[in-house]
Amino acid sequence: MALTPVLLLACAEKTFNSLLARDPAAPGRLRRLAGKRLLLRLERPSLALLVTFHTQGLGLLHAPQAEETDADAVVEADCEALGSLLAGESLEQLMFSGRLSLRGQTHLLEATRELLMDLDLDWEAALAEWFGDVPAHSLAEGLRRFARFGLRSQHELRADLSEYVFEEARLLPGQAQREVLRDHLTELEVATDRLEARLARLQRKLDARRREPMT
């Protein structure tokens, strides 16, 4: 069991380094980061991870006893905040909302995010290693054409389906109809509130009359 977390970290490291090796912009970014280290402390699940950078990639090491002085930057966050950061949410916003704390060289975290999230993978070069330049280019071109066809077909299918459901078969109301209905419902809600207020006032008058002594 001692090896399971080690295996997961090794897989993550291998995956990151394989992806970085396919990105033409990565060597320049890694050169700037080489020798730096980032200590990432996650709260839930509790995990201390030391990320080291070198010219060929990065290293991930479980380091529960690592000291802050051993890292150039220390990040403390929970998984959700880290996910938001990787999804592109502003670092300042996460820090000001108290979901992420950062000490040391703050630009190191931005540079790490840029390194990992701005990957522009050269798949064609990877295919060329297996099949050779010309077949790889044909295969990549075919895949690109197929992807474009898939995207176009998806848009067309969505448009056709929407036209059938809203316009031809009228199975569901369209956008305009929904808005008219919402306006009517709002009007009805306001009128009901008014009626309720009038009834309450009449009730109060009736109760007051009942309490007055008979003259």
Added chain:
Amino acid sequence: MTKRTTHFGYQEVPVEEKAARVADVFHSVASRYDLMNDLMSLGIHRLWKRLTLERAGVRRGQSVLDIAGGTGDLTLKFSRLVGPSGRVVLADINASMLNVGRDKLLDHGVGGNVEYVQANAECLPFADNTFDCITIAFGLRNVTDKDAALASMARVLKPGGRLLVLEFSKPPHQLLSKVYDEYSFRLLPKMGELVANDADSYRYLAESIRMHPDQETLKGMMERAGLERVEYTNLTGGIVALHRGIKL
């Protein structure tokens, strides 16, 4: 007068012959050592070494000695962890293994903070209290006088320094032990013959593993060498154990 003997696998050989015989084994397998390790352990030896690295707790600027460092797997990682202000010494008794390790590290762009020393673990050529951390991975069982080697390592460790011994051990589970025996004595020499064209060296590997002290015995040896807080972790069902002791 009878000559003092020691074990070389299952054979008894004169003490002064063992080092030369072990050297022959490693001269023979040096060029394909990494490939054979991957094949024999199905790549798991990389995880065992990663765990050693984690438990070493090495920091920036520290000095590390990687004894029997062979082809430099641990040295490569340590050199990145200690950074340019730190120092890693890759030591091995065998020149062929050291050459393979040096070439591999240079190919990985590692140079500035790594030194290479051909040395016998029993009499390390370093001053007392020199290193913050010492590792010996899959090397102790090949040493003729293990007690002398452990004492030598304890001597060159700084107070507060850690010694980590990663070595094959004894699986406590009977069934796993039987499967492991079958694998070691039948399959391993065949793989050695196919890949490295050397069945005898890999037969020696299996035999030397069986002759190596078990987890508790090695723990006692480390304590007798002057290390404290000695603990061990069984890995892969006890096929391998990672011992760690601290010099206080």
